[in-house]
Amino acid sequence: MTEVADKPASPIDRYLTAFEAVEKDSAGREPSWVLPLRKAGMARFAEQGFPTTKQEDWRFTNVAPIAKLPFLPAGRSDADASALDRFPFAKLEGSRLVFVDGVFSNDLSLLEPQADGVVVASLAAALNECPELVEQHLGQYAADESNSFAAMNTALFTDGAFIHVPDGAVVEKPIRLLFVSAAAEEGATANVRNLIVAGRNSQATLVESHVALNDGAYLTNVVGEFSIGENARVEHVKLQDESKEAFHIGALHAKLDRASNFTTHSIALGARISRNNLRTNLDGEGLVATLNGLYLTAGEQLADHHMVVDHAQPHCESHEYFNGILADKSKGVFHGRIHVHQAAQKTDAKQTNKNLLLSDNATIDTKPQLEIYADDVRCTHGATIGQLNDESIFYLRARGIGREKARQMLMHAFAGEIIDRIACEPVREELDAIVWDRLDSDLHLKDAED
């Protein structure tokens, strides 16, 4: 790790300094093809800098507080195993990869024996153990030219998960990726890179969670690249439960092949500012992509989901369902673009964004967009913004259920529309319980007039 220069002239300088250290480190540690990738990422990040609200894709989310952070490359912090018990999914069966401040922890991880050819490892380890396999995929799907955070990630990533499920392999138990922030320093930044490769006819469930041991104003910048092979089935659950002071920028880039079925669930509960860029490239016929998300915000939190679904081939289905519950002065952003290319006849694309505003000061910017170049398609989109239904609350109260419990039940039902789509039962049940607890403790259940 490197010393950070005093009073740098521009925010990017701090990253350039950090990159020098990464560059030196890379030479002895990584295959030689990695450094050019990193350099290209650094060049793009240096050129683009942090996005501003003048850019259409960032109009509603001001990342100036992130640009202002005193950037510190996350170091090797410690966490003891018992501290992890309180985090979600601690009791699930199956392998678990644990990263503390972006660095893989062998001690905290749990690697069960896998079937032949299945790799569940840290990316840094995989770069040494199976470099050819990683080279085929790393940096192939994340289009970082349009996302400077992803470019920063390519330049500076420390580690992340590498999952390879070869053709025909089925991983029964969910694989957990646990990212723990232990950093207490303001500006501590973990650049995490995940690479998931699912072969033909393979099947797997991934449970990614981002949690914190401390309430710091740190930054998690995670990029996940997913290559989903022909007829593969992959379910991915991401729980973003960072510290309330933290920043979380995520990107998921998925390339989906013929007849595959890919579902990603984005549950955003934590962070002061969070942004999840979901980019799915429907690059084979007859596949199904589902993007399902829930955000609960309170205080001055901002949760932004930014989707682009690219229908490049015929007979594909895409479904996007995002529900948000927003309290206090918090803010939600939903941007969903469905792009149907000329070749993508018989596309069936659906998109909904529903929001419950619990306070007059909460806001939601919702922007569904359709861009259609094929003529035989079915595309629907819709957004709703509302309050809890008074008549429903009265109905529950008229049966003896107290006002706050009634409100909680209705919010839980609204969140349940999203949670219920999680196919992996133990994960679904645990998230359901977490959401119920948060509705109880975090969101302000009382009406303004009370």
Place this chain on the structure above:
Amino acid sequence: MLEIKNLHAGVEGISILKGLNLSINAGEVHAIMGPNGSGKSTLASVLAGRDGYEATEGEVTYLGQDLLDMAPEVRAREGVFLAFQYPVEIPGVNSTYFMKSALNEVRKHRGESELDAVDFLDFVKDKMRLLELPENFMKRPVNDGFSGGEKKRNEIFQMAVLEPKLAVLDETDSGLDIDALKTVANGVNKLKGPDNAQLVITHYQRLLDYIVPDFVHVLFNGRIVKSGGKDLALELEEKGYDWIIKGELQNA
């Protein structure tokens, strides 16, 4: 059990009830009839505590307590039940969870132990049969996608589960075919007892063929203008409301 004295009430500043008096004792069934706009549903809403309905004058005493001072959930726990004219669909809230929560709130209030899921399902089995509800009923979300008849049967089912002291049935018959009406009426009649009372609000006499009231009251222009026995309902069926209304307007 219930004593309403000179009740003036309305919604959004419009006065609808204008000096209503009514007294109901345990073991009695009262019917309130009246033309549209006479204040029937307002009375039901005021008794149940619906938001926005405000009493400006008079008092309502229920079992010696000031009913209007209680939150809607407290009224329900104390044994006041409103069968809704338009039961609300609540997608995402499971019927078992909803009814178990409601029953346990009532039981807690009465100082009784709460029921767990197994005991609860056991407790409701006979009551489901009474209202001819299908097996899968408790697994469905509350009223979600129910037919009109199913919704009304669900109201009476909830009444059977919560065992209220005072049940207010707000146009429970409206929109029902004759078979559904008989099922609902049969349920209500089975729940009748010496310790509870029923206030049946209806526009049509038809329901009263099946739920036979001890007293019939005619509500007009926010006041009860005529009271009588069950024969009054038949007279109304025959002659309509006009003869009463005319008399009222002349007196005014």
